[in-house]
Amino acid sequence: MPAEYKLIYHAGIPGRGEFARLFFEATGTPYEDTALTVGQDGVKPLFDGSFEHSDKNPLPFAPPALQHGEVVISQTPNILLYLATHIVSPIDLEAGGEEGEPASKKTKASPLSVDDPALFHALGFTLTILDLNNETHDSHHPVAVSDYYENQKDEAIRRATDFRKNRVPKFFKHFEDNLQRNSKGAFLLDSGASFADLALFQVVDGLKFAFPKLLAKLEPQYPKLFELYKTVKDAPRIKAYLESDRRQKYSMGIFRHYEELDEQD
Amino acid sequence: MPAEYKLIYHAGIPGRGEFARLFFEATGTPYEDTALTVGQDGVKPLFDGSFEHSDKNPLPFAPPALQHGEVVISQTPNILLYLATHIVSPIDLEAGGEEGEPASKKTKASPLSVDDPALFHALGFTLTILDLNNETHDSHHPVAVSDYYENQKDEAIRRATDFRKNRVPKFFKHFEDNLQRNSKGAFLLDSGASFADLALFQVVDGLKFAFPKLLAKLEPQYPKLFELYKTVKDAPRIKAYLESDRRQKYSMGIFRHYEELDEQD
Numbered sequence: 001m002p003a004e005y006k007l008i009y010h011a012g013i014p015g016r017g018e019f020a021r022l023f024f025e026a027t028g029t030p031y032e033d034t035a036l037t038v039g040q041d042g043v044k045p046l047f048d049g050s051f052e053h054s055d056k057n058p059l060p061f062a063p064p065a066l067q068h069g070e071v072v073i074s075q076t077p078n079i080l081l082y083l084a085t086h087i088v089s090p091i092d093l094e095a096g097g098e099e100g101e102p103a104s105k106k107t108k109a110s111p112l113s114v115d116d117p118a119l120f121h122a123l124g125f126t127l128t129i130l131d132l133n134n135e136t137h138d139s140h141h142p143v144a145v146s147d148y149y150e151n152q153k154d155e156a157i158r159r160a161t162d163f164r165k166n167r168v169p170k171f172f173k174h175f176e177d178n179l180q181r182n183s184k185g186a187f188l189l190d191s192g193a194s195f196a197d198l199a200l201f202q203v204v205d206g207l208k209f210a211f212p213k214l215l216a217k218l219e220p221q222y223p224k225l226f227e228l229y230k231t232v233k234d235a236p237r238i239k240a241y242l243e244s245d246r247r248q249k250y251s252m253g254i255f256r257h258y259e260e261l262d263e264q265d
Numbered sequence: 266m267p268a269e270y271k272l273i274y275h276a277g278i279p280g281r282g283e284f285a286r287l288f289f290e291a292t293g294t295p296y297e298d299t300a301l302t303v304g305q306d307g308v309k310p311l312f313d314g315s316f317e318h319s320d321k322n323p324l325p326f327a328p329p330a331l332q333h334g335e336v337v338i339s340q341t342p343n344i345l346l347y348l349a350t351h352i353v354s355p356i357d358l359e360a361g362g363e364e365g366e367p368a369s370k371k372t373k374a375s376p377l378s379v380d381d382p383a384l385f386h387a388l389g390f391t392l393t394i395l396d397l398n399n400e401t402h403d404s405h406h407p408v409a410v411s412d413y414y415e416n417q418k419d420e421a422i423r424r425a426t427d428f429r430k431n432r433v434p435k436f437f438k439h440f441e442d443n444l445q446r447n448s449k450g451a452f453l454l455d456s457g458a459s460f461a462d463l464a465l466f467q468v469v470d471g472l473k474f475a476f477p478k479l480l481a482k483l484e485p486q487y488p489k490l491f492e493l494y495k496t497v498k499d500a501p502r503i504k505a506y507l508e509s510d511r512r513q514k515y516s517m518g519i520f521r522h523y524e525e526l527d528e529q530d
Contacts (some may be wrong), residue, residue: 056389057382057386059442059443059446060452061436061439073382073385074389074394075393077342077392078388078389078392081379082379086379113287114346114347114351118341121323127340127343128326138403142407143407143424144431145432146427154422155408158409158420159407162410162412189323189324201425202386205308
């Protein structure tokens, strides 16, 4: 039986598809990932308009796209909103671990409703996290997304300097401040784990790959943020996923490691 | 009686607050706009955490924020999603015009439900439109958002060249292709006007201010897109808004006019 959900995304990088993958994995929801089942050709139908049910859905601007029944939608925050309002299983950061553990690391309700402010709070955080994701991309491509890094390296060095000095600390402070003021303080929402925490894990993880020296320097200043990172990383379902072949490696996508863009000694 | 909805945003520019304002205006929904009622001090409580009901809501990363009852949320797409799922009056691009006109330029349903793919189609388009909005900002600030334009002018000239040659045409083609394949072809969604059309009007309008020569050159190539622009601009409620003091002028925000960044003769 084919999986109910299909993620259509580029092969060979975690990229923007990763935010949806982590949602599927944390909720234990079966999904087809065309990056693995089809490879890079899997995104072609999005560009030539031949994707399934294209008569009922707009042409996407870019991958990722999500197919669920006859519905095909694109744009990462939109896909996460769709999953948050449709997937019945909760995000569960304890499932798959030792028997008898308390289920305190679960979302409070699932699927989320538009009558629950938690949906908008989680989406608000996620949009900010995705802004940081985009700015990370632009730190190595400040002039032209379609041109080579080597042709905009001087500009990238200038932009990455501002990114390290001003932008990453501004975003991290926002997450840390919000975690510190929660009464429980473990997740971005006081009510429990949400897709925003998964997204925050992903962007911190990517930044650790791209800017290892910067992240090592910042870690002691944002204790709650890095504690949350570790909580998600060590959650049994996420841990199993990260160790599996389903998790693709960072390479030449959003998160790239160029020594000259990282903190200098 | 105070308005049910309060928009909290910087004074003196349309900016990202404009997408919410157009939603209020097109639906005839009363709202308070702190840019007009308070001025620039209106955003201060967002930064120092003293905003109303701050105990029940996260600290925002940046304006705009929306307050509705005890709910305060931020991030433009999130605010539009909230309005789309809560405002009961339809987006009506004929209301306020001559008596007896047919109501064909209305949204099909209002508020939109997460069970209706139209919500995700409209939000998907809107996220792409807001990506173009962000790229417009970065065309004059490619290195550092917090630094002066004059200190990144050389990089801006390089980035704006790519923006004019590759990015704007790519986005415009996406909107035109989708408008062309609709059976009715007047709005982004076949089912009728949506908040995505309002957002598309706004970004085209801002681009006409910032890059007048480029837009004059592109207009004949994207007939459906510019027809939609005109339909929204001439809608009675929108026309009245644009001519009112409530519509703030473009100046030094996202949309700025620098001759050296526009198409050269």
